Amino acid sequence: MFVAIASGIPAAAYGFSEEMAKLIQSSTDKDTIDTSGIGGTLSGNALALTAIKATLTTILTAEHYKKTIALAARFTEGVQQVIDGKNLPWSITQLGNRAEYWFRENRPKNGGEAAAASDLDLDRYMHLYALNRGILMT
DSSP states (O other): OOOOTTTTSSOOOOOOOHHHHHHHHHHOOGGGGGGSSSOOGGGGOHHHHHHHHHIIIIISSHHHHHHHHHHHHHHHHHHHHHHHHTTOSOEEEEETTEEEEESSSSOOSSHHHHHHHOOHHHHHHHHHHHHTTTOOOO
16 A cells, blocks of 8 residues: 655655564665665655654544545545446545546456556546645656
């Protein structure tokens, strides 16, 4: 699962089993630790840690999710009404507090289907249209 844990500041948190942790630890040379992609100078800086704390305590809360999931449902329902009303061969799926739309009748089952369904010009237009109405789509 991907979560913007530091609200746009470069930072990450990794979660894995104890078995995987031992495997990483045993195969990571301490001289090359910063090149492994796990850790390094930037991963524990004061700005990133402050952003993570603020994100976890003020943004990623049950109250926030209750509000944003309801907004995502409203958005998804509205887009589905337009798709149905215009008889467009598109689909939309709500994923918690976000939605994902595709320029195909059924959502893709793999990367090849997703790539074939992309329409860069239409996607850019829809993002700009939404942004001009106060909706930021990632």
